[in-house]
Amino acid sequence: MKQKETIMAKEYVVAILGATGAVGHRMIEQLAASSIPVKQVKLLASARSAGKQMQFRDQMLTVEETTPASFEGVDLVLSSAGGATSKRFLPEAVKRGAVCVDNTSYFRMDPTVPLVVPEVNPEALAHHQGIIANPNCSTIQMVVALEPIRQAFGLKQVIVSTYQAASGAGQSALNEFKDQAQAYLNGEEMQAEILPTKGDKRHYPLAFNLLPQIDVLEENGYSHEEWKMIHETKKIMFGDMNSPAVKVTATCVRVPVAIGHGESVYFTVEDETATAEQIRAVLAQAPGVVVQDDLANQVYPQPLQAEGKGDTFVGRIRPDYENPGAFNMWIVADNLLKGAALNAVQNAEELVKRGLI
Amino acid sequence: MKQKETIMAKEYVVAILGATGAVGHRMIEQLAASSIPVKQVKLLASARSAGKQMQFRDQMLTVEETTPASFEGVDLVLSSAGGATSKRFLPEAVKRGAVCVDNTSYFRMDPTVPLVVPEVNPEALAHHQGIIANPNCSTIQMVVALEPIRQAFGLKQVIVSTYQAASGAGQSALNEFKDQAQAYLNGEEMQAEILPTKGDKRHYPLAFNLLPQIDVLEENGYSHEEWKMIHETKKIMFGDMNSPAVKVTATCVRVPVAIGHGESVYFTVEDETATAEQIRAVLAQAPGVVVQDDLANQVYPQPLQAEGKGDTFVGRIRPDYENPGAFNMWIVADNLLKGAALNAVQNAEELVKRGLI
Incomplete structure (x- = not known):
């Protein structure tokens, strides 16, 4: 049978x-x-x-x-x-x-x-x-970590700052970035024709630099990547890209990393009695999440360690001591795999x- | 005379x-x-x-x-x-x-x-x-940008995520980082004996990586760098390291940049009628601040452009459209000079x- x-x-x-x-x-x-x-x-x-x-x-x-x-x-x-x-x-x-x-x-x-x-x-x-x-790479890893928290404690607000790898802009951007890094170390001028965004008017080196532009910049002051993180998060979690059920804002920055996006996420939950320990316990049971949060042994998520892995790594979970129900955490995932x-x-x-x- | x-x-x-x-x-x-x-x-x-x-x-x-x-x-x-x-x-x-x-x-x-x-x-x-x-390098550039905003609109809360350059850990860390970058590009193993923090138990490569640890990690879940940003900001602005007059939290991350710290700063002001345009106008008049915020021409602060300069560069100023009186901005300064x-x-x-x- x-x-x-x-x-x-x-x-x-x-x-x-x-x-x-x-x-x-x-x-x-x-x-x-x-x-x-x-x-x-x-x-x-x-x-x-x-x-x-x-x-x-x-x-x-x-x-x-x-x-x-x-x-x-x-x-x-x-x-x-x-x-x-x-x-x-x-x-x-x-x-x-x-x-x-x-x-x-x-x-x-x-x-x-x-x-x-x-x-x-x-x-x-x-x-x-x-x-x-x-969804967008930076959205995926964030909602994988936030959804178990939402289910356990209710989610009110999300403020995210991203640290996004060159490979998120494609193989040609990754190649350009590595060429720039070698030129910099050789003391030569860096060439930039792709980053921050293919087809945009101006290009800047990413190597040894930070570019606070991912995708095109829009008239409302946000980059399209930031807009995606806001509206995709709402659609994935609540089925509506404009859902007021959770407030989300984002700042997206390209960083000189090849593979693996980092995210510094500040969030507030409805249950103001929630503790970092409880959040850690919830995430430890969550599908697709690996908690790396052992400060005594300097264990925290890092792109070089996440590369090639399918999980979303979460650490540095700690309360905002001045705001009950508010927390910081740090998320890393391989943007080409889970992302x-x-x-x-x-x-x-x-x-x-x-x-x- | x-x-x-x-x-x-x-x-x-x-x-x-x-x-x-x-x-x-x-x-x-x-x-x-x-x-x-x-x-x-x-x-x-x-x-x-x-x-x-x-x-x-x-x-x-x-x-x-x-x-x-x-x-x-x-x-x-x-x-x-x-x-x-x-x-x-x-x-x-x-x-x-x-x-x-x-x-x-x-x-x-x-x-x-x-x-x-x-x-x-x-x-x-x-x-x-x-x-x-x-003060600490990452604190200085933040308060230079926040103080004029505080004076004009009142400042309630600050949530900062930093993107800090290797040189903030000293010349030996900067040298180690550059050696790592060359080893990575050569396909060789990277050596790490200094970063994230000299004298700590474990060391990780910074090149092509992100290290969410600056200075030692404390039992309260914060790194000492994060603790410094919180309490120095309060002392500089209000004369008391524990002042409740402004709420501050921080996530500090070392990034593979040689010189120039970036900061993604979310802040709320008392005057909820404040606009991004008004904040830009206030900062344009502020001592030590240069506003670089022209999205149509892709003008925003970048470490490679800030290196060697004494100013604090501020851009990407935009409202959190879901929270009146709340804004995001992006700050860059040369951490060895103004910092x-x-x-x-x-x-x-x-x-x-x-x-x-």
Whole structure:
């Protein structure tokens, strides 16, 4: 009986759109390590990358140029090729019967598109109409840590300052940053053509510097990354990008780190009797969270230690002694894994588990 | 008449204690550029550095080993050789008639010692008993930006997350950090023997990493750096390290930058009608502050641009749209200049100007 079920289990044709990018590489790895029964993988990218060979498990696959016809027979699309590519191709994939987990920001605020972190709001997957949006990297790691706190103590306000790695801006930004670092150490002038944001008017070196601009700057005074953290958090936690149920503000800063975002998060809870010890205990039981908070042994989250790991690391949890119910904490996660590729694959696993694909 | 006054003006014998360190070097430069009438400079350091030659204006001077007798005939001491050295030698200097501006944390919380940022509380200098404390680097740049806001709108609460450069931990930490960066780029293992804090049990690489520990970690959950930011801010603004007049909390993080601290500061003011535009206008008139806040042209404070400058740069000023009277801003200053050597020399200039030395 068991064997028969296994034999009958559906197997999926999976397309990875943007396979050659920093996140695409990791989507291939995370899919290979996932519980999803994979019949076939198609690697899709722009014409420029077509013909490139990449490995999935023990198979060598050839990257194909993306066209609408690429999605014929595809069950699942994992997409991370930029908003314009998602806009153009995901409706074509949906038309052909595929379900898409999209890592770009393009569909995130569409009220018909669930925005999902599996540890936080997996039930939102049930309402999908072919596209599920993966949240922004800096939002994911924050809500993974805040949701268990919200459930236990109620969450009133969040004030976050981010320390975001170069790889969040893509492989070309990461390469540029490392070239800058070497130039600086050689006493040479640093070249900047990508960071802070590809396509913006001015570019600045990130190496040995801090850039308080991630994504474009908007007329309301916030960067688009800050705006995303505010509204995505509300949508993930309360189903509404403008929900007043929690107040959120953000300052997003790019820092000279390759991989791994840090976040200094100040938050207030409804239960003013909550203690740091209780919060630590709640987080220690929370899915996807590892508490690293042992000051006597100098244990706290660090990007170099988080790189390559799927968990969200939380530490430096301590009360604001002047404000009951208010706390500081420090969160680190691999922005390319939990912040992108892993969360997308986890969403796909939930779709399979819940029979939604 | 004017000429006679100039001729009669007192000239000072100035000792620089810790002359060979990162801050000591800059104290020599800032003293040379100051308005203080200097009769003679004595460069003092540990026995290990004695005999070293260093330049003050057009003179080559020889560094001497510090002994109590070094302070005979000295009028002004600028000190930045570590808390233990200040503890040992500054009382000896005071006993011999000198006035000391101390850049270490040793005397900062002594209620008889003024803790002074000249733009904020120069009047506190009048109460000195021979020692004036220079605040912590991360505190100085924050209060320079917050004091004009406090004066104009009232200040209720401050929540700060810092992005602090390696040089704040001294020249040896800066050297270690640069060696780590080169090792990382070479694909070699990074060595860590100093950071996060000299003398602590465990050491971690700072290059391409973030270390949420500055100074030692205390049993209350805060690092000593965070504790300093909280209590120094209260003492500078309200004369009392435990003043309830403003609530302050801090998260301090060392980032892989050589020179220039960044700070993401969230603050609330009493006047809930205050606007970002009004705050920008107040800061534009404030002493020691340069507003860099032009999003359309991607103008915002950056450490690489602040390095070598004496001002405190403020930008990204914007409201928390969900909380009237609440704002975010981003502050950058050269931690070795305004955060240390320049502030010390400015304190000394004020002492001279006010006839307090």
